[in-house]
Amino acid sequence: MTGATETTAESFERGGGIAVWRRIADAIEAEIAAGNMAQGDKLPTEATLAQRFGVNRHTVRRALAALAADGAVESTRGSGTFVGSARIPYPIGPSTRFSAIMTAEGHVAGAELIGAETVAASRVVAEALEIEEGAPVLQVKLKRLSDGMPVSLGTSFLPLPRFAGFPEALRAQGAVTPALKACGVQDYSRRETRISARLATGAEAATLQLEAERIVLMATGLNVDDAGVPIQFTEALFAASRIELVVGSGL
Amino acid sequence: MTGATETTAESFERGGGIAVWRRIADAIEAEIAAGNMAQGDKLPTEATLAQRFGVNRHTVRRALAALAADGAVESTRGSGTFVGSARIPYPIGPSTRFSAIMTAEGHVAGAELIGAETVAASRVVAEALEIEEGAPVLQVKLKRLSDGMPVSLGTSFLPLPRFAGFPEALRAQGAVTPALKACGVQDYSRRETRISARLATGAEAATLQLEAERIVLMATGLNVDDAGVPIQFTEALFAASRIELVVGSGL
DNA sequence: GGCGATTTGTTCGTATGTATT
DNA sequence: CAATACATACGAACAAATCGC
Numbered sequence: 001m002t003g004a005t006e007t008t009a010e011s012f013e014r015g016g017g018i019a020v021w022r023r024i025a026d027a028i029e030a031e032i033a034a035g036n037m038a039q040g041d042k043l044p045t046e047a048t049l050a051q052r053f054g055v056n057r058h059t060v061r062r063a064l065a066a067l068a069a070d071g072a073v074e075s076t077r078g079s080g081t082f083v084g085s086a087r088i089p090y091p092i093g094p095s096t097r098f099s100a101i102m103t104a105e106g107h108v109a110g111a112e113l114i115g116a117e118t119v120a121a122s123r124v125v126a127e128a129l130e131i132e133e134g135a136p137v138l139q140v141k142l143k144r145l146s147d148g149m150p151v152s153l154g155t156s157f158l159p160l161p162r163f164a165g166f167p168e169a170l171r172a173q174g175a176v177t178p179a180l181k182a183c184g185v186q187d188y189s190r191r192e193t194r195i196s197a198r199l200a201t202g203a204e205a206a207t208l209q210l211e212a213e214r215i216v217l218m219a220t221g222l223n224v225d226d227a228g229v230p231i232q233f234t235e236a237l238f239a240a241s242r243i244e245l246v247v248g249s250g251l
Numbered sequence: 252m253t254g255a256t257e258t259t260a261e262s263f264e265r266g267g268g269i270a271v272w273r274r275i276a277d278a279i280e281a282e283i284a285a286g287n288m289a290q291g292d293k294l295p296t297e298a299t300l301a302q303r304f305g306v307n308r309h310t311v312r313r314a315l316a317a318l319a320a321d322g323a324v325e326s327t328r329g330s331g332t333f334v335g336s337a338r339i340p341y342p343i344g345p346s347t348r349f350s351a352i353m354t355a356e357g358h359v360a361g362a363e364l365i366g367a368e369t370v371a372a373s374r375v376v377a378e379a380l381e382i383e384e385g386a387p388v389l390q391v392k393l394k395r396l397s398d399g400m401p402v403s404l405g406t407s408f409l410p411l412p413r414f415a416g417f418p419e420a421l422r423a424q425g426a427v428t429p430a431l432k433a434c435g436v437q438d439y440s441r442r443e444t445r446i447s448a449r450l451a452t453g454a455e456a457a458t459l460q461l462e463a464e465r466i467v468l469m470a471t472g473l474n475v476d477d478a479g480v481p482i483q484f485t486e487a488l489f490a491a492s493r494i495e496l497v498v499g500s501g502l
Numbered sequence: 503g504g505c506g507a508t509t510t511g512t513t514c515g516t517a518t519g520t521a522t523t
Numbered sequence: 524c525a526a527t528a529c530a531t532a533c534g535a536a537c538a539a540a541t542c543g544c
Contacts, residue, residue: 019512022453029452045528056514061529069320070449077529078522087447092498193498196338197448197466197491198321201280202273215320215448215466221499240448247343247444247498248472270531296509307533312510328510329541 021062024053028063029072032083043073043081069199070215071241087244088146092219094189099175102146110145111175114207116167118160125157128222128233136160140167142176143207150208151243154236163231180232185225188232193221195245200237208239215240275304276314280323283334294324294332320450320466322492338495339397343470345440350426353397361396362426365458367418369411376408379473379484387411391418393427394458401459402494405487414482431483436476439483444472446496451488459490466491 028049031037043049046064050057064081067073071084091101102109119139126133138158144151158166162183169182180188200208200216208216216237223232238245279300282288294300297315301308315332318324322335342352353360370390377384389409395402409417413434420433431439451459451467459467467488474483489496 018453021512026453047528058515059513062512064529066450072449075529076522077520078527080522080528089445094499191499194340195446195468195496195498196494197468198323199317199466202269202277206269215450217446217448245446247446248345248442272531298509309534310532313531315510326510327541328539329508331509331541 020053020055021059022066024049024055024060025063025066027053029067032072037083039083039085041083043083045080068214071239074241084241087240088151088242089246090238090243091246092190092193092195093247094191096190097177098144098152099177102151107146108148109175110148111170112143112145113167113170114141114143116140116170119157121157125233129157129159129230131159138163138166140170142170149242150239152236152238153204153207154234156235157233158231185231187226188223189226191222191224191230193219195219197240200239204237208237210239210241217243217245219245271304271306272310272313273317275300275306275311276317278304279314280318283323288334290334290336292334294334296331319462322465322490325492326462335492338491339402339493340497341402341489341494342497343441343444343446344498345442347441348428349395349403350428353402358397359399360426361399362421363394363396364418364421365392365394367391367421370408372408376484380408380410380481382410389414389417391421393421400493401490403487403489404455404458405485407486408484409482436482438477439474440477442473442475442481444470446470448491451490455488459488461490461492468494468496470496 028043037043043064044052046057046060049060049064053060064073064075068075068081071087073081074084075081088105088107098111099109117139118136120134121129121131121137123133125137126135129137131137138160140156140158142154142156144154166179166183169179170176173179173182196218197215198218200210200214204210204216205214208214210216217240218235218237220235221233222230223234225231279294288294294315295303297308297311300311300315304311315324315326319326319332322338324332325335326332339356349362350360368390369387371385372380372382372388374384376388377386380388382388389411391407391409393405393407395405417430417434420430421427424430424433447469448466449469451461451465455467456462456465461467468491469486469488471484471486473481474485476482
């Protein structure tokens, strides 16, 4: 590596307004953005960086953790820390079909049913599905895979008794659209999507095969059938380091 | 010697699969979700929580930091840690007008020009604006306010010489739409929006009046005039703790 | 308004666990 | 198996902001 643009310890002294770990994080990020490091390149070890910046290893770790949260870098225990990879575009629109999207991008799509159970509709779910609060709804959790790598973690609520046969159909078909068709839904579309971002909980991180403290994009929305009747209230989590949501673009 | 670490329901012993700080974070989040604590309520002090969970204060801080990143809690030095507040919906669509949105929601909108300078178009910008790479473009940075509180931080690129008078018009008008009109753009619309999430850099956090290490939603997009000619490549940052993006819904 | 106690923020030091090479 | 490298946790000290008296 070139030591030409190396930042010296001089500028990272303690007690200068902005925290040292943040200045280090920005410095490393700038280094990557400047194109000095390519995707997948290995960063110096934490110990090396600590020595280079003249700080404790904790301080470097704090900086690296901030960069790892959004995928700028990826750390692997025992191996090292590496420059992260680009995000896969994921179109969001009136007709969003996971399998179709991934196939079009050249990936192998898959869906794995994690669980299905009957629960009482919460206020939010009931309002969206236009049913009574407390009415029985089917809660389905599924993991979506692209080339075997978990991409999203979805929780859906479907009204009963209309979709009582959905879990079995999903298990049999392996994708949502044909399973809905088996329940008599010829076509469906997305009415509204709300997008927010937060950190993954422990269970979510484990399911998505994410390291700790990673950012997820949360897209909640309502699907309606061709008659405009709400059929599915969904909440999908995407690893922000792997996915970029795309809105519009002629869809 | 660890005999009498009575504490709460669960024991948070070391070395059991999932990290202690994560289990504590999930426990506190569950506590909030259960409705035991309302918006703005003060959490116990870090020292108290550390004692209660039988861990070091660092471990509690790690858990609280995870919750603070997405706004579940908010910490203030010298004061304490409090339960965070709800997010404001922000519609994204073909015709997104900040001032109109905020006024409709009952807020007072404002835009503050941070900087305007002529730069050479990068590959990404050039491609979007359909101009030559390296051609001069106007880079405008502005901060959008709602009721005086910073909501978003935007960077726009506009082709020259068409929009040479834009900064002056923006300064005079105080909003983007009339400023564009002054440059001869009768109407414009959004062609595509890409949404991702990451952590704010030091400078961004400062401008948005965010604490360190907070999550931001990044929406990049292209605006075209009524003739379909690209006029503005924009990148807007939103504090994920304050904003929720809304796509669709009859817009 | 001043001042000390409280509370969160940052950094260093140390030790140990665990996965990779 | 040993060395390397990241992950987690504890302890100590001090800085900086706030709050109550």
